[in-house]
Amino acid sequence: MARLRVKGIAFDMYGTVVDVGAVAVACKGIAPDPTAFAALWRTKQLEYTFLLSLMGKYRNFWTVSDQALEFTTRRLGVEVSPEQRPRLMNAWLEPRPYPEVPAVLARLKERYPLAILSNGSPKMLRAGLAHSGLKADFRWVISADAVKLYKPAPKVYAQAPKQMNLKKADILFVSSNSFDVLGAKSFGFRVCWINRAGLPLDALGPRPDLVVASFETLRTAME
Secondary structure (H helix, E strand, O other): OOOOOOOEEEEOOEOOOEOHHHHHHHHEOOEOOHHHHHHHHHHHHHHHHHHHHHHOOOOOHHHHHHHHHHHHHHHHOOOOOOOHHHHHHHOOOOOOEOOOHHHHHHHHOOOOOEEEEEOOOHHHHHHHHHHHOOHHHOOEEEEHHHOOOOOOOHHHHOHHHHHHOOOHHHEEEEEOOHHHHHHHHHHOOEEEEEOOOOOOOOOOOOOOOEEEOOHHHHHHHHO
């Protein structure tokens, strides 16, 4: 595997560095099918970000997540008590990293400056990185909140070259989300798709520079 030659790496947060599937754990005992509940919640969360950006409106990711939760409970007919709701929302503040992520980030940061570039609100990102023990690995934590738009809007990606003081072609962007891969590649980043599920590439294009199944394979490509 040819080594990618870049000067810095920016990572998506949710589903890439940390496992959004862990949100389903918080849904146990609340929803009859916690996996389906969490999947619909995540789908609506992303859908709302797309709609808001297209409409020229903005609500931070915490608010979007709360409103997506409201839709999910109504759609699936799940009653959530005032005591249970904070437990569900706080799952986004207490994510767990994928098992191989901490060791790989520790290796990568020895060679490259690392950043998070996420739709998450600053509050969510700070809490999530602290809880997952990854805060010290990232020199920059960049939120879409700064430009009041969501990925895949180019203005969101444009924050990384400015803050990292690098040309966009010298940054590798890493994401597990196909829409994010397309947006980042269209912007001009080198792009790695973490394709844990072995999904087909989107026909829309453009193609990422690298497709891997885990952070371990990414580490090999970078060393």
